[in-house]
Each structure stands twice: as structure tokens, then as C-alpha cells.
Amino acid sequence: MRPWIAALAVAPLLLAGSALAADNEFTIVIKDHKFQPATLEVPAGQKLVLIVDNQDATAEEFESRDFKAEKIIGGGKSAKVNVAPLKPGTYKFFGEFNMDTAQGTLVAK
Numbered sequence: 001m002r003p004w005i006a007a008l009a010v011a012p013l014l015l016a017g018s019a020l021a022a023d024n025e026f027t028i029v030i031k032d033h034k035f036q037p038a039t040l041e042v043p044a045g046q047k048l049v050l051i052v053d054n055q056d057a058t059a060e061e062f063e064s065r066d067f068k069a070e071k072i073i074g075g076g077k078s079a080k081v082n083v084a085p086l087k088p089g090t091y092k093f094f095g096e097f098n099m100d101t102a103q104g105t106l107v108a109k
Contacts, residue, residue, distance in 0.1 A: 028104065030054040030062075030073070030095065035104035044108040048083040060102065064093035067106065 024046055029036040033056060042048055052062045054073040062079070063070045067086060073079045086108040095102025 025049045027051040033098035033101045038104045041107045044088040045085050050081040053078040061096040066091035
């Protein structure tokens with residue numbers, strides 16, 4: 001098979017894969033040291049990507065012991081947090097630098 005034919009055959013698969021990934025991306029905003037939304041419903045049994053957008057001027061550490069994630073996100077920055085497939089249930093996350101206010105949950109259904 002000629003290389004350009006193979007590239008054409010693979011292109012739709014790559015496009016389908018990127019569309020699928022976009023379906024499992026969810027954005028969580030940190031503003032005023034709180035998560036918005038504080039509760040986020042996500043599909044169970046699928047890999048997820050959380051886009052954590054820190055709109056505060058100060059850094060925050062996004063952390064979850066329930067789904068084993070930890071990432072420091074600078075003020076005015078965003079970061080991707082990869083989450084392995086979750087069983088149905090509720091999973092807590094928090095901002096370690098502002099634990100009194102930065103609390104949230106993922107609900108996998």
C-alpha cells in the first residue's frame with residue numbers, strides 16, 4: 001500500500017479518536033478559592049480529562065485521594081488532570097491550599 005493511501009485510511013480514525021477524547025473532557029474552574037461546579041457528573045467506566053482552570057491570582061493544588069490525582073496549578077493557569085475509569089459512585093476532590101472553601105465531588109454514573 002502506498003504511504004499516502006495508508007494516511008488517508010487512518011485519518012478518519014484519528015479524527016474520531018480526538019472527538020471521543022473531547023467528549024470526556026470536563027472543565028472545573030477555581031474562582032475565589034472555590035470549585036465551579038462544586039459537583040460534576042461524569043460517565044463511569046471511561047477515562048476522563050479534567051481541565052482545571054485556576055482563575056485566582058494565587059496557585060492552588062488540585063488533589064483527590066479518591067481518584068489519586070495531585071497537581072499544582074499556578075494563578076491564572078490551567079492544567080489537565082487525567083483520571084482513570086471510575087466505578088459508579090461519588091469521589092471527592094479539594095484544593096489543598098484552601099481546604100476550607102475549595103471542596104468538590106465527581107459523581108460517576
